[in-house]
Amino acid sequence: MTRSTRHIRAALSAAVFALLLAACGGGSGEPPPPRPDSVVPSAPPVVTITNNVSAEVATGPITFTFSFNRDVGTSFTTEDVVVTGGTKGAFARLSGTSATLVVAPNAAATGTVTITVPANSVTDATGTGNAAVSATKAFNTVAPPPPPPPASGPVVLANFDDIRPPVAGFEGAEGSAIEVGPSGGGSGNSFKVLRSGGQPFALGIIDTAVPFTATRRIIRAQVFSPLAGIPMVMKVEGPGGANSGDVQANEQVVVGWQTLTWTFSGIDPALTYNKIVLLPRLGTVDAPPGRAYYFDAITLTEPSTGATIVANFDDIRPPVAGFEGAEGSAIEVGPSGGGSGNSFKVLRSGGQPFALGIIDVVVPFTATRRTISAQVYSPLAGIPMVMKVEGPGGANSGDVQANEQVVVGWQTLTWTFSGIDPALTYNKIVLLPRLGTVDAPPGRAYYFDTISLLAASAGGGSGPLIFSTGFGTGRRTVEGGEYNGFSGSNLDGFNCNGAPENCGGDGGFVPSSTAADSFFFYYYQTATPAADLYMGIYVQAPGLVGGFSPSADTPGVQVGAQTTLRFKLGQNPEWFSSATNNFMIVMDLGKRYTAGGATCRLQLRRVVTPTAQAATDYAIPLSSFALVQDCGGAVTSVAQALAASPVSQISFQGVGGGIALSDGARTSGANRSVTDSGGRYPTTIVLQGGIRFD
Structure with a gap:
């Protein structure tokens, strides 16, 4: 039944009712007095339209409230409202004199939402229709451009909750998706890279800009792995073939959640990198039904604030030498995928099991700054990577092994010198890769770059x-x-x-x-x-x-x-x-x-x-x-x-x-x-x- 038909029937019913009263009459032959609700008002019902957005321009859904000056019963429905500039949502009748309607403005646009209740859309108890009424609200749903990344400091690239860039899986990882990860780590959603058959390089991709700078070159992520000791590889790519090459996590992978870091020493910060490529267990196929690897809280960051670079072999280039079978050591450009410009190559070839390289540089230890960090390239995995510091008068830290497990290729290693006396002067860094074993001729080359004394936080600091x-x-x-x-x-x-x-x-x-x-x-x-x-x-x-x-x-x-x-x-x-x-x-x-x-x-x-x-x-x-x-x-x-x-x-x-x-x-x-x-x-x-x- 149309709205106009409903109004005609209401008017006819009122006329018929009046005739019946006149025919039946009363004991005195006069009609009974009219009921109060049958009195025809002198004016149509009035509706007032308001909304819940106090700002001049709405940026999201708008809730409109319809208030009537008298009871219109159930005659008012969502069909009685005409909307332009948006889409109707939830409608609620609160009482015979009040109702609400949620309207979503057109997406990614600017304009005006217009709400109209046409004349005679609503009737009161006597069948009197309303007068037409309209209301408007300006809107702007165009997403503001993201703020430019800060020139320094950490930048969250993806957390898959509020920062949720597009993702995909390829070459055997097509089942990859954003979902809630295993308990014990992550925060809300994570990116699951599901490797099941396919290629040994089955991969997940995150489409997001990575705003590298000259110092901001480390990506940190919370990672869940179902296997320990596997390669956890990441690379970044961009238009025109910009590519970091494969970079392995600095840390040894364990089962469960952990925080991993990747140091992108070889990238050019002047280029644009807009894809993060995740290659868990690179080189091996995860047979069906496959294994799931989860990534969360992916952040671009810098080395510890306050770190002091003691040697990078470019602009900070102290004297170096090799001894006891490492006489061929020298400063030169290292392998691709790590380092920055020149590195110190320690070439061990024959000689003693303690063949060593020496860097003549003062290390400004303090009571709370006792950790040295370096980018290191090793041709072998799982070997001892030993460092010690020496100074005049026999000052000596003793042999200190890297805190991290050594992998093949570039990684960031750290050494904590807990036993040194910060009141003494230490002016030699002694590098002892693969201490205890002779590298037979023609030998093996180990490269060291960006050697830094880390800030106090790396050595314990004063916080939790x-x-x-x-x-x-x-x-x-x-x-x-x-x-x-x-x-x-x-x-x-x-x-x-x-x-x-x-x-x-x-x-x-x-x-x-x-x-x-x-x-x-x-x-x-x-x-x-x-x-x-x-x-x-x-x-x-x-x-x-x-x-x-x-x-x-x-x-x-x-x-x-x-x-x-x-x-x-x-x-x-x-x-x-x-x-x-x-x-x-x-x-x-x-x-x-x-x-x-x-x-x-x-x-x-x-x-x-x-x-x-x-x-x-x-x-x-x-x-x-x-x-x-x-x-x-x-x-x-x-x-x-x-x-x-x-x-x-x-x-x-x-x-x-x-x-x-x-x-x-x-x-x-x-x-x-x-x-x-x-x-x-x-x-x-x-x-x-x-x-x-x-």
Whole structure:
């Protein structure tokens, strides 16, 4: 039925009703008085149109409100509104005198939205139609041009939530897409590169401008990998064949989420690069159904602010030399894909296992600036890449191995000189690639470029220092450090044998939507009280897997001005209610000492009396730890130990009976006296979220 037909029927119904009243009459022969709602008003209903946008020009959807001066019942619908300049959306009748309509202005345009309610579109109870009314609102939905990238500082290129450039997959990665990634990392959506069959170079592409500058050449991303130790390659491309070449991540890849960086030393910042090419596991085909690799929070950044370049072999070109089989070393242009102009080539060919290159330059160490960074090209992977610094009077840092695993090609490596004395002068950098092995003639060339002393933040600084933020799959923290449990007692030969009545073992990790809520728990139980037992959880420093080097310093987190260790830990009720519910914190330091012909390292210990059974936040002053060493008095205080060595591993232990560990003041404990509902004697540690130094 049309609107006009509806109005005619309403008018006819009113006339018929009047005739019936006259025919029937009343007892006096007069018609009854009219009902109040049958009185014909003297004027049509009036509608007023307003909107919710206070600004002069709307930039998005507009909600229009229709207000009537009297009840129009259900006669007003979305069909009664004519819209130009936009598209109708949700309509809501709030009452007989009020309704709303959402209108989306035309996309990517400027203009005016006009709202019209034509005459006689709406009727009141007497069938009287409204007078025509219109309202307008100017709009501009043309997206403003993105602001130019800053001349310096980090630039977020893609996070796939609010910054969501086009993506695609090719050559066996056609199933790639933007979606929510695995828990434990990323933030909202990520770019999933799904490699399934196809070519060994199956790839994902992100179409986004990369505003490189002369100093802003590092891309950082959160990356999830289902495999460890694989090449994680990135390159950037642009019109006219501009191409960075394949660049491998500076860090060793672990299972789960981690932050990786790629240093694009060989790009020309004057050129335009508008594609990021992602090549996970380059060189290998992921057979169907394939594997998914996730990328998030992709950011273009610079080296640490305040870094001091001590040599780049172009404008900063100190004297160099080679010795003991590296006499052919020289400054020259290095391999493509890294470096910037000239590099220092250390050519090892015969000679001694310690064939070396030397750079004569002063390194301005301070108490908080102790890390040297360099771009390094290696023809071999997995080799020791050793550096030391020397000065007059025998000042010597000792051999320091790079913090990162060495790969083939260019990468950025760092060396942390925890044991140096910043009051001394160090004026020689000694480079010892592949220390311990002779490169037989014609030899191998190793290249070094952009050697910098990093800012204080790289050596610990004064702000929060992250040891881990939470637990992921594959026995790796979010930062890539290994974690696990350990246990044993006199009842099973001090080696958990897996028997249900003797052991129990690993409770596993529990993932969460945030790393801070993930937790790892480990339990040990015996069928009868044990005379001696131990159990606990260990967590290793970011990127550290497999424990301590038998012959060199082990990397870790270098504490600077931080004073407090923070973590969240809980126990099982039986242990907490026992008389020996103390737990022990042990921090193992990574610096290797030699005493009496033997290798030793330092430990810091602290026994803690728990304040609650459930997982509870603890803040333990570093000054309250006890120094434990058998290194012939290598250091004499906790502060000196933390200044000299990084923290490589932190463990939380329950150790009871005759082997209970002490920090010199109190003894740790374990549950050997309280049974659970099954009659066993359990000891359980739960570590939730991260570990940090403040």
